[in-house]
Amino acid sequence: MRRLVYCKVILATSLMWVLVDVFFLLYFSEHNKCDDKKERSLLSALRAVISRNQEDPGEMGKAVLIPKDDQEKMKELFKINQFNLMVCDLTALNRSLPDVRWKDARQKSTLKNFQIQG
Structure with a gap:
């Protein structure tokens, strides 16, 4: 007991x-000290991604050109793991690429309510 x-x-x-x-x-906690002036929404984040510059390195499949004064640095970075790190750092993660499909494939429609029955 x-x-x-x-x-x-x-x-x-x-x-x-x-x-x-x-x-x-x-x-x-400091939850009341947040910066309320910043717009924090999915819409603002999407606008920032969509309105990015189309002339950035690697956009639409364009080549990334390294200036001559950075060639030595590029070679040193290449030695780290045999990969062009400078080009990788300059290229955006979510860059746009051209649509290389055939014209007929671009016009092909897909089924909206496609269900697999088994």
């Missing part, structure tokens, strides 16, 4: 300390 009472006391005390910790974390 005493063991059950001790367990209840220990459990209640632990729960109380957890609640106190949560209160302090929420009360003193």
